[in-house]
Amino acid sequence: MPSPQPTPVxxxxxxxxxxxxxxxxxxxxxxxxxxxxxxxxIAGALTFxxxxxSADDRTLEWIVSxxxxxxxxxxxxxxxxxxKWGRKGTLVVAGILFLGGTALCSLAPSVPxxxxxxxxxxxxxxxxxxxxxxxxxxxASQDRRGGLIASYQLMITVxxxxxFTSDSLLTPGGHWRVMFGVLAVPTVLFLLATxxxxxxxxxxxxxGRREEARTVLLTLRESAxxxxxxxxxxxxxxxxxxxxxxxxxxxxxSFRRTFTLGIAMQMLQQFSGINILMYYAPVVLGRxxxxxxxxxxxxxxxxxxxxxxxxxxxxxMDRWGRRSLxxxxxxxxxxxxxxxxxxxWIGATSLSASIAAMGCxxxxxxxxxxxxxxxxxxxxxxxxxxxxxxFAVSCSTLASWIANWLVSNVFLSSMAVINDYGVFWCLAAFxxxxxxxxxxxxxxxxxxxxxxxxxxxxxGVRLRDAGx
Ligand code: BGC
Numbered sequence: 285m286p287s288p289q290p291t292p293v294x295x296x297x298x299x300x301x302x303x304x305x306x307x308x309x310x311x312x313x314x315x316x317x318x319x320x321x322x323x324x325x326i327a328g329a330l331t332f333x334x335x336x337x338s339a340d341d342r343t344l345e346w347i348v349s350x351x352x353x354x355x356x357x358x359x360x361x362x363x364x365x366x367x368k369w370g371r372k373g374t375l376v377v378a379g380i381l382f383l384g385g386t387a388l389c390s391l392a393p394s395v396p397x398x399x400x401x402x403x404x405x406x407x408x409x410x411x412x413x414x415x416x417x418x419x420x421x422x423x424a425s426q427d428r429r430g431g432l433i434a435s436y437q438l439m440i441t442v443x444x445x446x447x448f449t450s451d452s453l454l455t456p457g458g459h460w461r462v463m464f465g466v467l468a469v470p471t472v473l474f475l476l477a478t479x480x481x482x483x484x485x486x487x488x489x490x491x492g493r494r495e496e497a498r499t500v501l502l503t504l505r506e507s508a509x510x511x512x513x514x515x516x517x518x519x520x521x522x523x524x525x526x527x528x529x530x531x532x533x534x535x536x537x538s539f540r541r542t543f544t545l546g547i548a549m550q551m552l553q554q555f556s557g558i559n560i561l562m563y564y565a566p567v568v569l570g571r572x573x574x575x576x577x578x579x580x581x582x583x584x585x586x587x588x589x590x591x592x593x594x595x596x597x598x599x600x601m602d603r604w605g606r607r608s609l610x611x612x613x614x615x616x617x618x619x620x621x622x623x624x625x626x627x628x629w630i631g632a633t634s635l636s637a638s639i640a641a642m643g644c645x646x647x648x649x650x651x652x653x654x655x656x657x658x659x660x661x662x663x664x665x666x667x668x669x670x671x672x673x674x675f676a677v678s679c680s681t682l683a684s685w686i687a688n689w690l691v692s693n694v695f696l697s698s699m700a701v702i703n704d705y706g707v708f709w710c711l712a713a714f715x716x717x718x719x720x721x722x723x724x725x726x727x728x729x730x731x732x733x734x735x736x737x738x739x740x741x742x743x744g745v746r747l748r749d750a751g752x
Contacts, residue, residue, distance in 0.1 A: 297506045304503050308423050309432045311477040313439045315375060315416035318382055318474050320443020321467055322405045323351065324587070326563055328451020328580045331570075332460035337395050341696040348563050349693035350399045351406035356685035358410020363678050366415050370487045371422065372478060374415035379475035381408030386471055390464035401464075414681060417661070418674075422484040423504055434598045437658045441594045444562060445587035452580040489518045521670060529675025538741045539676075542667045545725055545747060546680035549660040552718040554687035556617055557711035558652050560695050561586060561645065567696070571704055572641045573633035582642060586649050593653030605730040606659060606751075610722040613655025618715035620648035625708030656718065659726075660684070666729045667750070669738045727751035 326348055334344055366374045381404045388401025417436050424432045447467075454463050485504075488497035494515070501511040532539050561568070565586060566579035574582060600609060624644035627637055660680070668676040698707050728751035729737055740750040 315412035316439030324444035324447030352689035354406025355410035362414035550684035614719035616651035621712035629705035
């Protein structure tokens, strides 16, 4: 028997739903902005912090990387808090931590207080980075989910860019405390926005609060019929989500494959060296003979390239496909890192060498942003089976933070051991490894339904063939 056709939806209702979903997703996407602001602000502040506290390289590495270590802890805590207090509750806690961290960093009288502030910010970033995409995915309707999640990555890059710009404006006066202090403004906005967000309907359903879930969903879907149909689908999914992640990992070889690919992609993304530039670009450019002001403005330019190229990625992802974007991205990232390392090896500080160095960094950032940036997040959520999705995504997010911490914690010291050019050549090798891993294992998931991908992987085909 043919299934009954849903009643046609009046365009007014469709516009109302689009508006409500967009407002909620933007409010949750502010979490992405906070992620970018709080991780990006350190780049311009570092030189001044070094002077203010007479800090050596090791201390600076701890100041930078304590945020990532705390974010790793935050991403684990997030799994429990997001279950107990909901995604909204998790974002509120993140907002409070952002506020505390901002106050501690901007007023820090000593290195330990500064590190305590970075730890608060890191815990907040870890919580928010887990809860916000989850919240967006749970409130968005199927046809808008991809775009809304990709926009979350865009918000991260906008946050980084705003932080770089404000750092650049404050650099001539050396106002590093203000660099942190101004973040109080978006932080308060974020906190207020999270306070008025409704709970995610799916989370309400896991807590047996069906009527509340229905009330929220009615504001986000075109008709009561669509909302009720979705509630029954959530019922069905909740019924089969019983297997704990660890047990699934032990019992299912196909889950072990997707789980490993997710972790590998997140770690390789970090080993590409992206965050060395996000956190240490002014230091690196200083080594090429750039002055402090030239370095921070060049860093801002890198932030602009990052945001623009992420826009290109959002536009091309569903047209060119994942595999080709990943290959182009990792290949040119490797070339750019090799080129930059070679310029450092030659040791030239002439104007043309500086221009060539900036060219390599711009190429790297643009190449990163069109593929390597968004793809680990996209592929991780696409290839994991429904029963192990939260577990696998939280483990790969944890892997990302651990790798991020590792890279930012050893960067300055490794330059002292294998020279600055040696570090960049190693990064080129990691990008090449990602290129090869992409060719061998990453499936083309463009246009495939999640159920199809899951079914193909479970039937034992090679991961690379699990998509189109
Ligand atoms: C990465 C972050 C990075 C950002 C830069 C994200 O995909 O996970 O570590 O700072 O991209 O745009």
